[in-house]
Amino acid sequence: MAAIFDDAIRELKKAGKILVVSHVSPEGDAVGSLLGAALALRGAGKDVTAYLEDPVPDLFLFLPGADTVTRDLGGKGPFDATLAVDCGQKERLGKGFCALPEHGVLINIDHHATNDRFGDINVIVPDASAAGELVYDLCVAAGFTITRDMAVNLYVAIHTDTGSFRYSSSTPGAFEKAGRLVALGADPWEISRRVYENAPARKYKLLAMVLGTLEVIEVNERGAIAALAVTLDMFKKAGADKDYADGFVNYARGIEGVAVGVLFREAGEGLYKVSLRAKGGIDVSEISEAFGGGGHRNAAGFTMPGAFAEVRAKVLAAIKEKMAA
Ligand SMILES: [Mn+2]
Structure with missing residues (x-):
């Protein structure tokens, strides 16, 4: 498993300034995997910009790090590397990203079978329940510490993309990783309450x-x-x-x-x-x-x-x- 992330990890470790991005109209997996990855890379001492074209939905504003997401890339680059998560096509990263002159090595980590491999490095795993699962695997492979804040984000990514573990994507791997994220501090009821029992x-x-x-x-x-x-x-x-x-x-x-x-x-x-x-x-x-x-x-x-x-x-x-x- 670890080997599929080798090229991505080598580039991320080499990079000083990293941009992390996900798709327009972000949902739980986009926001959770974006923030999980951003926190991991910040923890590894990187200068990280987390970018979304569209606002973080109110529902996910409680996610640790959500307040660090920027919607404006003006003056933020150049970046040594960009990590795109949960996004099948480059255009879905948004106009702001597509207009960015220097995004560095583009690393595309995703689970959409329809992903068109737009990155310089592509890790596409259609069997993964969520991009959050892949961010978890990448963190383990890279030896990044998974903090409670990261665990909350990655748990939300997996939980929402599996339809609360109802869809066929709820594989043994998804449950195992969710279990480990709970052990690392993600609280299932607290998260469910905020995501599903909190509608305006x-x-x-x-x-x-x-x-x-x-x-x-x-x-x-x-x-x-x-x-x-x-x-x-x-x-x-x-x-x-x-x-x-x-x-x-x-x-x-x-x-x-x-x-x-x-x-x-x-x-x-x-x-x-x-x-x-x-x-x-x-x-x-x-x-x-x-x-x-x-x-x-x-x-x-x-x-x-x-x-x-x-x-x-x-x-x-x-x-x-x-x-x-
Ligand atoms: Mn997803």
């Missing part, structure tokens, strides 16, 4: 509106498609931030007999973010890739321009085609 009422107001859009479309013997939609107007009416709809697509998938759940989120004038969720029968990452996105077998997403009716028709047709195959 506005989120439920938004959810009520979104559930009102539910459509269940019977396709064939493989099951049905359940579709939900959230508009900018709904966000406004609920007074909700755009990340409040994260996870709503799971309500669509959670319905009996549904093979694919889909959420259309209006992201701007004539622009939709489409999230797909499956139960194992249909590989939604293939649908997502065909539309220029990425993801995993059971969870994928992409952005599509167009009017709602047009976007909806195209996406439903693609899902039906995949279900007919």
Whole structure:
């Protein structure tokens, strides 16, 4: 196991100034693996900048080190090395990063099977439940001390990306590492309370509106498609931030007999973010890739321009085609 990180570790140890980055619209794995890696490298005496294009969602502001994340790279470089975690495509690291002239050796550590190997060094392990698992492995291989603060971040990364250890990605390795992170000080109930028992009422107001859009479309013997939609107007009416709809697509998938759940989120004038969720029968990452996105077998997403009716028709047709195959 350790050998796959050899090149990455050699470059990180050699580097003085390191940039750690993850994807736009960050979720638990992006933030947790970013901060876990940043804290590890700071602990190893490196000058570390942790960067995200988009803000850390409120839900994850309690993570140790979240207050050190910057959204502005102006004047921060040049860097000797950049470590990208949980990101399948370079563009998903954001415009700010892509405009950076000197990011140094680009190290790409990820678990998306759709990763296009954009780094100078690529460690892509699709079997890993979360990028946080890989950051853990890297820290062990490099001999970095895993502090309680790092353990909290990496536990959150694994916990959220496995759907609280419900998804098929909940491998023995994921449980083992989570167990070791708990032994290192990550407190499961404290973390669950902050992540899952702490929702603003506005989120439920938004959810009520979104559930009102539910459509269940019977396709064939493989099951049905359940579709939900959230508009900018709904966000406004609920007074909700755009990340409040994260996870709503799971309500669509959670319905009996549904093979694919889909959420259309209006992201701007004539622009939709489409999230797909499956139960194992249909590989939604293939649908997502065909539309220029990425993801995993059971969870994928992409952005599509167009009017709602047009976007909806195209996406439903693609899902039906995949279900007919
Ligand atoms: Mn991930």
